[in-house]
Amino acid sequence: MHRRIFVAAVIASTLGMASPGLGQSSPPAGPAGSQAQRDAIAALSFMDGEWRGTATTYGREGPVTLIQTERVGPLLGGSVRVVEGRGYAEDGSTQFNALGIISWDERAGAYRFRAYAQGFSGDYPFERTENGFRWRTPAGPNAEIRYEATIQDGEWHEVGHYVAEGQPPRPYVELRLRRVGDTDWPGAGAVATR
Known part of the structure; x- marks a missing residue:
């Protein structure tokens, strides 16, 4: 199975709310999510902006x-963070495109990471670290790709290693990005009421 899920391709789930009738109750939340969700997602604001x-x-x-770009911003009143990554060849053609959504599950006390890339999608473990974040995705039987990102002083450095049972970890992907500016994406441009 061929997967190229870069950092931008990463992220998040359904805000931890169960569907009615499944024997679970949802925490009360308004249209923009709960305060706990917004606070947890605000802790990831260091990711916001445009990166290249x-x-x-x-x-x-x-x-x-590839030339890699990422754009990151809040949505739903700040209760989720959306990430889009694109990889371009030298001729400008798009070779990779991924979308991720990061949310906070109050019941589990953990981030959720829903990602879509290259015809694949999934929910992946995601955690904030002191200077960035880490996440992982399955990569076949008894194997996974472990990503670790550091974001400091306008630099985003992310490394992914392929880790399989009985084998030493080997490099899979490395991103080196610089913050190039702010963005009002994805919140800008909502459909007008009239």
């Missing part, structure tokens, strides 16, 4: 480097 740099993947044919 490179993403290098390491495969059997050797390394491939």
Whole structure:
């Protein structure tokens, strides 16, 4: 199975709310989510903005480097954070595009990470670290890709390692991005009421 889920391709779930009739109750929340959700998502504001740099993947044919962009911003009153990543070839053609949504599950006391990329989607473990975040995705039987990102001083550095049972970890992808500006995406441009 071929997966190139870069950092931007990452993120989040359904705000931890169960559907009525499934024997679980949902926490009370308004249209913009609960205060706990907004507070947890606000702790990820260091990701916001537009980012540009490179993403290098390491495969059997050797390394491939793309021009990588990420844009990150809040939505739903700040109760989720949306991430879009794009990888471009030198000719400007899009070679990779991913969308992720990060949310906070109050009952579990944990972030949820829902990502869509390359025809795949899933919910992945995600946690904030002191200087960034980490997450992982399955990569076959007894294997996963573990990502760790550091975001400081306008620099986003993320490394993913392929980790399989009985094998040493090996590099899978590395992102080196620089923050290039603010963005009002995805919140801007809502449909007018009239």
